[in-house]
Amino acid sequence: MFQKILIANRGEIALRVLRAAKELGIKTVVVHSTADADAMHVRLADESVCIGPPPSRDSYLNIHQIVAACEITGADAVHPGYGFLSENARFADILAAHNITFIGPSGDHIRIMGDKIEAKRTAKRLGIPVVPGSEGAVSDEGEAKRIAGEIGYPVIIKATAGGGGRGMKVARTEQDLIQALQTASSEAGAAFGNSEVYIEKFLEKPRHIEIQVFGDGAGKGIHLGERDCSLQRRHQKVWEEANSPALNEEQRAQIGEICARAIADLGYSGAGTIEFLYEDGEFYFIEMNTRLQVEHPVTEAITGIDLVHEQIRVASGGGLSVRQDEIRFQGHAIECRINAEDPRTFTPSPGTITHFHTPGGLGIRVDSGVYSGYRIPPYYDSLIGKLIVHGRNRVECMMRLRRALDEFVVDGIKTTLPLFRDLVGNADIANGDYDIHWLEKHLAETV
Structure with a gap:
């Protein structure tokens, strides 16, 4: 069992993980931004390390600072909670390179499931039922029209690296399709740095x-x-x-x-x-x-x-x-x-x-x-x-x-x-x- 777990998150999930670790007799370290200095999980942890100013990119998403906090405190594992770095394959890989256990799946599995197209291919291979749609990313208007015609309208355009509803647009007719394709791709590029999108059958009342x-x-x-x-x-x-x-x-x-x-x-x-x-x-x-x-x-x-x-x-x-x-x-x-x-x-x-x-x-x-x-x-x-x-x-x-x-x-x-x-x-x-x-x-x- 681990000796000390660093919790790389904030709010209720940080407190949830802290309580579980304490029940197991494991020492806890929490990292926090300056905005969270008075947070409950910071007050209750065995140790705390301030890792930056309020913006997430400078604190909770700052991999270098979190790894440094592990080394300073001697934490041998990191629980990422949800959000922030919890599904960041690079973070998992960096921790492994520093002999720190990432409490989660391997970086390879995070990568596979983080790419919506590869995830769908993998699910299909594993016998999981999937929504009818394109086999991969779609950028060509002609290909988009062909696929949508085959699976039937309405269809939904989704970002391959997306989540939270961003980069998702519904097209009910061929006339809607091209605009939806362009808008979803633009949104995906702005939100995730990856403008690739794919097409699936849109279910009306799922x-x-x-x-x-x-x-x-x-x-x-x-x-x-x-x-x-x-x-x-x-x-x-x-x-x-x-x-x-x-x-x-x-x-x-x-x-x-x-x-x-x-x-x-x-x-x-x-x-x-x-x-x-x-x-x-x-x-x-x-x-x-x-x-x-x-x-x-x-x-x-x-x-x-x-x-x-x-x-x-x-x-x-x-x-x-x-x-x-x-x-x-x-x-x-x-x-x-x-x-x-x-x-x-x-x-x-x-x-x-x-x-x-x-x-x-x-x-x-x-x-x-x-x-x-x-x-x-x-x-x-x-x-x-x-x-x-x-x-x-x-x-x-x-x-x-x-x-x-x-x-x-x-x-x-x-x-x-x-x-x-x-x-x-x-x-x-x-x-x-x-x-x-x-x-x-x-x-x-x-x-």
């Missing part, structure tokens, strides 16, 4: 279903069920739940087994999430995230397995702690992402939290690094906390969530709590009857 997987790097793989992440705004997840209201036991087991087998065949090490669009009983691979997900707590709630403990165990060479036949799914869990944003316009709302009170009681968990008097800086992601609720079934979970949302108090800034209080009372949500477009339509109708 759900977003993802499978949590783990590999030991030596040919063994397991899955820990699915999460339904269909409630999204601008391709950003807002509400996640496990299990999905749309799947039955047979579908759940079938897609889980496919993913677990693929991870084993790939020789993958650590946590990963294979994401699908799901429509009319069919799954279509869209991407694989080679890291811990924001929404991992709902999986922990229904399995009782600490995913960060498992990440650390696998990275240290201890292998998987459970076999597939030992995993049991109990009850239902929902996570709400509480952001420092205006609940109607979704504009960021940085500032000082004057009062912060979290709900409690059976089945309630809040992952957050903020506190009364804490100032939300304007430089980073607006997520300030996650409310995770678990119940014996979905009905109980929804009842408990409604009560928890009523107890949650954040004063001094605007948050998305009112949005969730609205959603928990909606009939479609109560019935689990929604898709990836539902939330944006709902918001447009309620403005």
